[in-house]
Amino acid sequence: MLKAYKYRLYPTEQQKDYFANCFGCARFIYNQMLSEKIDHYKETKQMLQNTPAQYKKEFPFLKEVDSLALANAQQNLERAYKNFFRDKSVGFPKFKSKHKSKASYTTNNQGGNIRLEDGKIKLPKIGFVKLKQHRTFEGVIKSCTISMNKSGKYFVSILVKSEEGKMEFTKRKIGIDLGLSDFAITTNDLGEVKKHENPKHLYKAEKRLKKAQRSLSRKQKGGKNRNKARLQVAKKHEKISNQRKDFLHKLTKKITDENQVIVIETLSSKNLMKNRKLAKSIGDAGWHEFVRQLEYKAEQKGRTIIKADRFYPSSQMCSACGHRDGKKPLHIRQWECPHCGEHLDRDINASKNLLALAK
Template sequence: MKKFQPQPGFVVQAYRFALDPNAAEEQALRSHCGASRAAYNWAVSWVRASWAQRAAEATYGIGEAELTPWRPWSLPALRKAFNEAKRTDPRFAGWWGENSKEAYSTGLANAAAAFDNYAKSKNGKRKGKRVGAPRRKSKRKARLACRFTTGAIRVEPDGRHVTLPRLGTIRVHERADDLRERIAAGTARILSATVRHERGRWFVSFQTEVKRDLVRVARPDAAVGIDLGVKHLAVMADSAGEIRYEPNPKHLDGSLKLLRLHSRRVSRRQGPDRRTGHKPSKRWEKADRERNKVHHRVANQRADALHKLTTKIRDEYGTVVVEDLNVAGMLKNRRLARQVADAGFGEIRRQLTYKGRRNATHTILANRWYPSSKTCSNCGAVKAKLPLHVRVFDCDACPLVMDRDENAAHNLAALAAASTAGTGVAGDLDAAKASKPRGADRKTRTTRPGRTAGTGRAGGATLPHQRREEARDRTQAEALTLW
């Protein structure tokens, strides 16, 4: 599929609505998602069959030129092969015509993308963890999803129904008047639609091209440093010196008692057993649905709270500084994993990033090795160790005593000032590197800006606190990364 390029002044935005299908419509939705999974499994088996055949022929000493040719995995090649096989393959005979062609195209497109990711990862051209070869999707575990790119895709004039290819008109749980009015005014158009079953409900997501005007934030010249944590979800210090504490709602902790109750009910009933093929009882399925409702409610509460927090921050400040936290590593700590997962650190950073692009504001990412908690926000001295249970920062070089999260937020806010001031401390990094072949980011100075030199030492030697200041400036320059 070709990647869509929005027109000038337009952005690609998704509108998501919950569906209220009846029994027949839900059966059709499941059939389309099952067809997508079947096409994906067929493509994976078709491509990997040539791999197994070549490996078997190589064991008999057959030369490279005489081996079975590699089967291509590009989307056009998969579509051509699938169209030839669907009429004769017994896995599709008799029922493939019941679903839209878009359902099979979804599975084939996902298979092509999976093989591309595997090839790029194997050749070292893909970032992140190593990606293995695509495998078949299990009917029991596969996520139900299907994408439509052509055909009748629209929001009905009443705003309470949507129309999808072959599925017909389905009622939506909430009114879709916002999208309908934008389409009628000519400021939006639908590119594709994706139906998905998650959290016990069916959803439809419309990918649209929407005209969006830039909204000026309340304080475009202000910067804020955000220190994320478990005790307080976010401690924010802005460039004016104001401190704000955002409490951690801890949605999961508030529902743990109810979750334990439902989990005990589930464990006392006859559940599925993969070893013996035993199917779950009706009472087990009912108890499992009740337990999942609690999980879904917690997830919805968390998503709502994070969106409100990040929107409020992005509507006020022109520059936001956040840390590049190693969330995956933090989740390995068995004492903090549940609290870290419930806080959603990675989701906060993701939302701050894309909402900043939407408002044309700046997002600064501090290196994960930048010692924001160990550095004194007053004199710049860096502590050698600061255990997590020590919640108060007590500087050894100056009389500063402050909450450690508040101190870290001040240091993050200082990164934003250093990046824009152009004083040579942490600003104008590109110009400094271009003019110095060895990559030095600043000249060594013996005093802090605004102070007079009076060391009283031969050769202009620097005092210990001045060396600490220079070390802090170099650390800030290395920690600064602009998005």
């Protein structure tokens, strides 16, 4: 089983310069190879098979960085091409921007050239870099990805191959309905219903974020004060993102620890985001990330995820008698079933109907 562990790095100024060179060279070789592939195809209607090695003579600065960083950039480009030809909706590979693309590069462990020792990690061509190892792991290091976020913090994501550790089997089943007023409404096979409050991290920080963004917009481009203001905005966005991830990780861990079968609804976040009135709230909730975390944690722990059909009428059926009385406007949160007279809560009723799919 492959699992990634992410740690904070604390490089020296010299190491920061090296990382900047690696980020730039990985981006440069990606763009250079993509450009030549496009030109070659326009002329010959055939795919160009180019490699990073053939550019080192023309661009000597490429020799100063880890060669595996360039090789992984090539693999990323090849993967982007394969994804495009597999599914055109993915989109054609795009050029990487210095200011918009993520600053990162990936290197591989060969002969133990990547290892952890005394609160430091040894990386190819740079040596030991200080890191904060807040948790340990067991297994063989396959590769690591070094990255820098918009607020200037450095991280390393270590990909480790280890033995599968399935959790003890449990008979518990749960149905999960996602919402905005409450983030998730769950019903298990014991009949226990729980509403998990939507923390609304972006909404709560919006006033402070707007103030920081207005301050940034007033600064002169290219000035030091503008860069300081940019960092302040980036740090506020980073805090919101970290708060959201922390909430989602804790909730998905609890759900996957306690339940063997998990039933969730199939939501198309991309389509839902087209609703301008709800787009910001949906993005703030992080439904897509919640489902992604549930899926990979369930796989690691030997749990089963069941996704209801996209058009499954979980909110239209009575969970007591099964009567279906059609769609209802979003403002209707409670009603009585016209067939059996059961008083229904929209979200709880939906979670009970989803749970029924696990039986």
